Amino acid sequence: MPVGIGGTWHQVFGDEFNGTGLDTSKWNANWFGCPTCVTKPPNSAEASAYSPSQVTVGDGSLHLNLIEKPTTVDGKTYPYVSGIVTSNKKAQFTYGAFEARIYTPSSGSQMANWPSFWADGQNWPTDGELDVLEGLGGSACYHFHSTAGGPGGCASGNYSGGWHTFGAEWKQGSVTYFYDGKQVGQITSGITSAPMYLILNNAINPSHSGTNVAPADMKVDYVRVWQH
Template structure:
């Protein structure tokens, strides 16, 4: 859904491993660099690694970006892999190398070096090493980029999707401006049937992906059984502060995204679209809606991805632009996998990369009730499943970089025949499996 949103240039000149920073003596930073997320997770061999997402109010090239660590005795135990990079208004994700820590409790924080001086950023978090308990931060399940053992490939013929005019699903990426996929000619506008407030209940599906053969282990799941969004797994908007209203992902969208439009109750995630003119960065959008993304919290390479969703509808057509998709850090180089996009009333799928954006739309009706949308991403191919049935397969331009999860209730004002507001997109669960 993304399509060419201006990219972040990452100058990845690696510095010496295990650099001991001295941000404790840092000068006051004037670049307004902000930490969006910071976590520590387990690595093989009893090691730990750190992941951070950072952005800046203006473009700035830093000599080094790292996650610094201090023991209770204030000794340096920084994560290896300090990197020179360029920070900008879109988040940059930093992943450290791994290391073993002596038993004890440690503080850790993001630090960067600019013009020879180290700057220490908030927040300062802590973890404990050498005990059975896991680190305080939530682990970021970054799946390995190695080629998984392929499962039995579907025998149905690979669909030959006709590339659409780049209906790039809200491809969240740090590069490029989402292109809008050409959708079918809209039919006359029926009286919009608002789905706001409608949350049909039905038991969730099983613990294995629906219709996707093979042996799987679950590596991510959110059943939305709480009373609020799980902040260890999701951000409630596009890129920005946790409480900010952010602009659309794709230039064809007509809604800004606000945490106020995201809620969790009765075992479901609800993304609410309303008609409310909202101004972000000097531009006014006619609608306000909800979205979540797992950037900096959970990302994966290959696997089975699935969500059970109740989409808004007008008659037998899917209303608006509801989407379930994944995106990499550098778009389109890292790829974008659109598992579901409601386009012109139909349920569609695509895969965007530097090779293009092939895809197609599934026959039948996927509105007016709960439906399961899934995809199996393997080396060299992505196979799409709706309600457990294969609806398409793409074998060109498939990338292998890690991608994070996105769900958003978008709208394209130009698709007047299939738009409705208020309208909710409701999600029963999101799950990811790997071999």
């Protein structure tokens, strides 16, 4: 069951990453584009392109590896290349509990780079964007973006270094966020109801990141989604 989120649930999606390769029935290993292509990032301010070569599965975890390697996509050169997975066109959900157990890159007691676990609709921002975790300025933060704005906050405490669970309960009119089973925030404005797909990425963004570290491996032990 979801860590710290009460209620009666049944699991509707999950990946334990116990194999030797990415399950492509559930995930795409880049942003929108052909399955084997290097693609530009979701956010134009990011400093890394995304390549399937930076996505691996082993030792019971998904690995999203960021390295310093100038990479040109659509005429723009990014100083880094990294890993991303999305469930776009393969799995999407309206409402439920979303959770991942993640080991984020770190620098001292802060998160490094811009590691993220989030969900997005097909028509941004109208359909909404649910940010379960994004490392902003070294902190673990959460937001919900829509046409009404992007309210959110950052959790107190140290969520870098070691494994942590990051979860959110999305229901009509609210999203409640749970880190390591503890409620860290709730958003009740601008909550949408369109289906969203899942995204995990090891991003780097000079204006959002904490300390920039490369190479850096973002590890994911599991991703699970439950509904009532």
